[in-house]
Amino acid sequence: MANYQFENYRALIQNAPHFSTTAPLHDSLLLKKEGKISIYYAPFEYVNESAKIVLVGITPGLQQAANAMNAAKIGLEKGGSSEDILKAVKSAASFSGSMRTNLISMLDDVGIHEKLGIPSTELLFTSHAHLVQMASILKNPVFVDGGNYSGSPSMLKTPLLRESIQEFFVTEICNKLKTSLFIPLGPKVTEALEWLASQKIINENQILSGMPHPSGANAERIAYFLGNKPKDQLSIKTNPDSIDKGKRALLIKIGAYKC
Template sequence: MSFDDLRKAPALGCHLPEVAPVSVAAIPSRYCLFDDGVISVMYAPFDHINPDARIMILGITPGLQQTRIAFETAILMRGENQQLIGMEVKRRAAFAGAMRANLISMLDELRVAPLLGIESTADLFSSRIDLLHSTSALRYPVFKRGVNYSGHSPKLTQHPFLVAMLDQLLAPELAAVPKALIVPLGKAVESALRYLVSQGQLSRERCLYGFPHPSGANAHRRCTFESQKDKLSAAAMAWLGSCAPTWP
């Protein structure tokens, strides 16, 4: 698929495989969007957008496990309304386990919940999922030599196809959810947002820069969070505490 055809990728969701792939090699070749021998990009049904969300949690890219869950869900719901399928894919695949618990803990410490009119940000993953848009800087799964891409070597903003994904997929997606505060998970994701800000495609005020990655493997998470806590809390209040303007 050429750089200019990226926006046509969602059409691939109309032709699902019979079974969900359990490895990168098992993903049908028709879903390959790009492959240069190092970086490969595969389609998976992560196209749902919640335009009314007030908070957006932004990971780097869906991993193999999320990809499998997305295909399993879409195959199970084959024939149902595409909007419902997209919502369920996001609900099942988004930030599970210890990562979700750490994410909720940090957001609650920043007092994001009362700004959204809820008791805890845990509600975003259950009764108030209507307030959440979970997505990735690189919407479709990216792999480096067959393993999950981490955002480094090459850097996300230094690879032509990955930059095209930011310009053609992420920028319009962020614009489609204009009232949402954006929570980037980690420095690589933050670099993607800074790139879009530098290109005039995103408002800096929407971005919760400095939010640490909630992974349990991030040994510096707590220390980083404490050092950034006041700034993060003020940024969340500034955006969510007012009527968010439409951007651009």
């Protein structure tokens, strides 16, 4: 049986009231703090070693962390095992909210569902969760001055964050999912995965970069990526050539992939 850190927080989660998606996480969940950076525990530990693809975000935000805690609390109240609870948490809380809707739309648009032999990648969050590993390059929620971490300061240049990548993502994801494909969500995650490839930890061909980040803040880029907004109607903040180039490269890699 896996040695889950979750065991250390079982009683705390079970006895706590509902976790809010707007209130800060409780100090009892604080793992490390260095300057303005704080790292908190959240139950995102389960690794699906049979996964064919790995969806990689930057770090769980407050909303995802609270959703994970509440899902774990429900599992504990039902008397579930740690492994079953952590499996359910992955499906319930990973990329939750509008982010999940955008992510499914883009994954289907580039044909990931066809490669996996399923009607839609929406099923990766339900009946076909065995095909995917939901992950973050920084496993536990990271906050900077109390706000969600979005890539600054650089995780590769910040020892505390680089250490976090090594402690979990390398040892628990890369070393166990040696042939899976990695789909980075956003340029900061792409940069981190490319750094791992430069260190020979993963292969460059395993990285399927090119999709805009599924955040609602990226609505225009996502709409263009999906073909729902024409180029001549884009604001100056959106670079269509860069999106087109990334999508072409992504489609080539996906076309060459055989499950």
